Amino acid sequence: MTTLNVDLGDRSYPILIDRELIGSVGLLKQYIPARQVMVVSNETVAPLYLDKLLSTLTDFEVHTHILPDGEEFKNLQILDGIFDALLKVPCDREVTLIALGGGVVGDITGFAAACYQRGVPFIQIPTTLLAQVDSSVGGKTAVNHPRGKNMIGAFYQPRCVVADTGSLDTLDDRQLSAGLAEVIKYGLIRDPGFFSWLEENMDALVDRDAAALSYCIERSCRNKAEVVAQDEHEAGVRALLNLGHTFGHAIEAGMGYGNWLHGEAVATGMLMAADLSRRSGWLSDQDVYRTGALLKRAGLPVVPPSELTASRYRDLMKVDKKVKSGHIRLVLLKSIGEAFVCDDYDEALLNQTLSAQTIY
Amino acid sequence: MTTLNVDLGDRSYPILIDRELIGSVGLLKQYIPARQVMVVSNETVAPLYLDKLLSTLTDFEVHTHILPDGEEFKNLQILDGIFDALLKVPCDREVTLIALGGGVVGDITGFAAACYQRGVPFIQIPTTLLAQVDSSVGGKTAVNHPRGKNMIGAFYQPRCVVADTGSLDTLDDRQLSAGLAEVIKYGLIRDPGFFSWLEENMDALVDRDAAALSYCIERSCRNKAEVVAQDEHEAGVRALLNLGHTFGHAIEAGMGYGNWLHGEAVATGMLMAADLSRRSGWLSDQDVYRTGALLKRAGLPVVPPSELTASRYRDLMKVDKKVKSGHIRLVLLKSIGEAFVCDDYDEALLNQTLSAQTIY
Numbered sequence: 001m002t003t004l005n006v007d008l009g010d011r012s013y014p015i016l017i018d019r020e021l022i023g024s025v026g027l028l029k030q031y032i033p034a035r036q037v038m039v040v041s042n043e044t045v046a047p048l049y050l051d052k053l054l055s056t057l058t059d060f061e062v063h064t065h066i067l068p069d070g071e072e073f074k075n076l077q078i079l080d081g082i083f084d085a086l087l088k089v090p091c092d093r094e095v096t097l098i099a100l101g102g103g104v105v106g107d108i109t110g111f112a113a114a115c116y117q118r119g120v121p122f123i124q125i126p127t128t129l130l131a132q133v134d135s136s137v138g139g140k141t142a143v144n145h146p147r148g149k150n151m152i153g154a155f156y157q158p159r160c161v162v163a164d165t166g167s168l169d170t171l172d173d174r175q176l177s178a179g180l181a182e183v184i185k186y187g188l189i190r191d192p193g194f195f196s197w198l199e200e201n202m203d204a205l206v207d208r209d210a211a212a213l214s215y216c217i218e219r220s221c222r223n224k225a226e227v228v229a230q231d232e233h234e235a236g237v238r239a240l241l242n243l244g245h246t247f248g249h250a251i252e253a254g255m256g257y258g259n260w261l262h263g264e265a266v267a268t269g270m271l272m273a274a275d276l277s278r279r280s281g282w283l284s285d286q287d288v289y290r291t292g293a294l295l296k297r298a299g300l301p302v303v304p305p306s307e308l309t310a311s312r313y314r315d316l317m318k319v320d321k322k323v324k325s326g327h328i329r330l331v332l333l334k335s336i337g338e339a340f341v342c343d344d345y346d347e348a349l350l351n352q353t354l355s356a357q358t359i360y
Numbered sequence: 361m362t363t364l365n366v367d368l369g370d371r372s373y374p375i376l377i378d379r380e381l382i383g384s385v386g387l388l389k390q391y392i393p394a395r396q397v398m399v400v401s402n403e404t405v406a407p408l409y410l411d412k413l414l415s416t417l418t419d420f421e422v423h424t425h426i427l428p429d430g431e432e433f434k435n436l437q438i439l440d441g442i443f444d445a446l447l448k449v450p451c452d453r454e455v456t457l458i459a460l461g462g463g464v465v466g467d468i469t470g471f472a473a474a475c476y477q478r479g480v481p482f483i484q485i486p487t488t489l490l491a492q493v494d495s496s497v498g499g500k501t502a503v504n505h506p507r508g509k510n511m512i513g514a515f516y517q518p519r520c521v522v523a524d525t526g527s528l529d530t531l532d533d534r535q536l537s538a539g540l541a542e543v544i545k546y547g548l549i550r551d552p553g554f555f556s557w558l559e560e561n562m563d564a565l566v567d568r569d570a571a572a573l574s575y576c577i578e579r580s581c582r583n584k585a586e587v588v589a590q591d592e593h594e595a596g597v598r599a600l601l602n603l604g605h606t607f608g609h610a611i612e613a614g615m616g617y618g619n620w621l622h623g624e625a626v627a628t629g630m631l632m633a634a635d636l637s638r639r640s641g642w643l644s645d646q647d648v649y650r651t652g653a654l655l656k657r658a659g660l661p662v663v664p665p666s667e668l669t670a671s672r673y674r675d676l677m678k679v680d681k682k683v684k685s686g687h688i689r690l691v692l693l694k695s696i697g698e699a700f701v702c703d704d705y706d707e708a709l710l711n712q713t714l715s716a717q718t719i720y
Binding site for chain 1: 394395396436440443444447448450452453454474475476477478479500502505507508511512513514515593678679681682683684685686
């Protein structure tokens, strides 16, 4: 088992990575401070892993709550359903919430843990690649609002993250690709060596080679943990993790939550960021090409949706957490491995990127 | 102007107390970090003080959002209305939320500030006695759930608290009395000298003597600030501030939010706590008598609602943030000025208190 530490003072916690962790008896015990536990999962993941998890929790009073599956259910109403389930028991202020599922389950359960009785203990068990390499680590929790993604949430750290790489065996190809988008992101923003490794090993990853997947999860989590430890609340460097996300959130909201997967929208969004970086003279044609080629090999979309006009993009992008005094700030690229937050791009060039039918 | 400091390290903030602060130009400027401001108020308070406040904010892009008035509106649906108003503008992550109103406006606006884009700056301008002496200070924010009061919330500190004592001129008598319940609480739990002062000055307070009110607000805020500085997240001593609240929340929820004012329910709840303390042999008859007499002179109810049976109380009290492993913990009294969290009261004596038709 690999253990990485997210170093946040008295809120530090481990990320445990290995196959077959979900059924590992005794593994979670030290992270559950009291008798009551509520496992939140969804209707896709629960039939696959819930019984296995419950079999390790026989020492506790365990309740379960199953959500519908999909980004379109990451909202206040479904959140209220979790509160209702907790209060119906009733669960007290020491109940531990366990999120068993992908990014949606983790984000909404984490936010429920942040708010229930003003905060209860919380454990992440991510079962998708995207959740294992990105959303389960770092304490960002949220639900969506019809007017914008992740607009309502909290910074709230889990007690531990358990990444069972065996759970990827049941992940469909589209979801695996979506996770690879966030993996490629780490290479693009801060780890050029990892980007090269991904270029060499993308076929193995897509073929689900266990050793390759395991290495890519570890290296991604290490990157994420380093950034989060430097800047927990996104006052600075953490913003770089949002490469492609301002464009991507606009695609997700504009196309209707659940139609484009988050990772798919981020992939196309990263390519749009690369395109604007090139048009601005900051990034070479060659680096845009490498980015597009790698995303494509990962099975990700590299063509923006034709349904969205530049003006619709702009409306959607105005609702973004990086907007400051009405100005849309963007994460752009200087090279593969170096990103920066940009305030002074040319608006006309942004319009060209937003209107481009093909980039790669 | 009196300035008290709530000492919480990098989350420290001042409580400013004086007449005519709401219209004071320049007072808030240093607490508003960026251009956008949204003032949240309610339909009772807005006609009285909103224009005065807005006249001091001409340097900012100010938006307003008016809530219906009453505890029954402190819920997730009304909270979502605040998010919707913020996103409709759209307001960015540096918008400052200002709560102008009583405890309900402060609690829900504070929680909105804690969650909007994972946290934005927040200012409290409490306009009721209860909010000035209690709910605006200390960072507890929340909304109610049909199954329990304040069950969904966050610890989130404001940038400053502005208590304009002039705003009490427009407060109706019932609301003034409700505030006095929390004032009396400080005497009961930790400040016996203040309790004696209240016995001497209750007539002046009820007659709205400005000097007496001003002194009682200052001394209450000082007590609250000291407790919060010792224990921000209620791991220990802060729980004593909940004297009467477990009984009181049961009364509020059981009678329907908005029928009993929070302060009224707390008053009767404190007398019930005193009653159980007496039955347990911890508190003298004389101290129960003094408590009941002072609450009555403050215009507060001292008779529990006859509608609630002991078994209904128990069901309602099971949903309380002090419940631990299924056991209802209570704040009880050893004397006037000394409270403690009690785990080992006699269940039969609690039943007697819950069934008592008269206490005082």
